Amino acid sequence: MSNHNKSTAAACPDTKFAIGGYSLGASVTDIAIGIRTYLGTGQTIPTELAPRVVAVIAFGNPLGLYGQTIKTASSTYGPKSLEFCNRGDTVCGGTGTGPGYGHLGYATDGSVDQAAAFIAKQYTAS
Template sequence: MVLKNGTLFAFVALAAASAGGVSGCPGPDTGPSTPTKCADVEVVFARGSGELPGLGITGGPFVSSLKANLTGKTVNSYAVNYAADIAQTSAGPGATDMTNHVTSVAAECPNTKFVLGGYSQGASVTDIAIGIPTFLGSGKTIPTNLAPRVSAVVVFGNPLALSGQHIPTASKLYGPKSQEFCALGDPVCANGANGAAHLTYGTNGMTTQGAVSAAGKVKAS
């Protein structure tokens, strides 16, 4: 799949060179320093390409907003452990880590609900983990028997859109509980020409919107 004026790789490399990585500086990991072993909600989020380990500049604000909208519930967050490389070759291993984490926590904590999410290449991690084939690799998928434990799926700047697909219509299991955000002009999800748009999710209000939606799904599940 290509963007209007080149490949996805070319855009990511250019953004990394000009902005210190597609996502700039990593956002704060808002998870507690000593997580509750079995929380009411476990947020599993994959950062974007070029970001240092952690939740990233999109995942950090998203988790903060989600916690604010789930007062009275305990919320843990887990930053997917993967390379998030500029070459766009690590989404598959990232999906495997996301799947392994969900599977492990689900086994230990039978009452915990999950919120899955990702930004940029991290959205591809999420796509693969929930069983949607992408052009950015392959990895382990979350067992279908655990799908009811996943209350919400929220992604930002998802490259899946470049193949004409979207989680709400591409996944029977997760589509009804998913939400995608794509900033106007974002080359990674809208085939646009505004590279700066891809860097705005943590500040343009979309993480807050996604958190409100996810919180509502958690409460309803």
């Protein structure tokens, strides 16, 4: 993810980014923005590109198992983040307020539409 952002940023200097993932992909997103996860660490998006990342979205993020969210774990990306953890989703700790759809419900519970609206708002505001 970090390499893709770097190469795209170099080729397209006016591009803004919305990044994110579901489940393991959310962990990859965490690593890309510099949050240590149970998977360890990896390459992060360079600090100079952080202003071009306008939104960070996570669905079923395992970071929740450790009592964290992107908002609490990253002062840089937290204000730009939106996370979904359904009640009953044991992958992210299941403490969310969404309906009890569990880990497989994000595609049909309205979360994707909420994420798209958030990304559009973030792009417009930046």
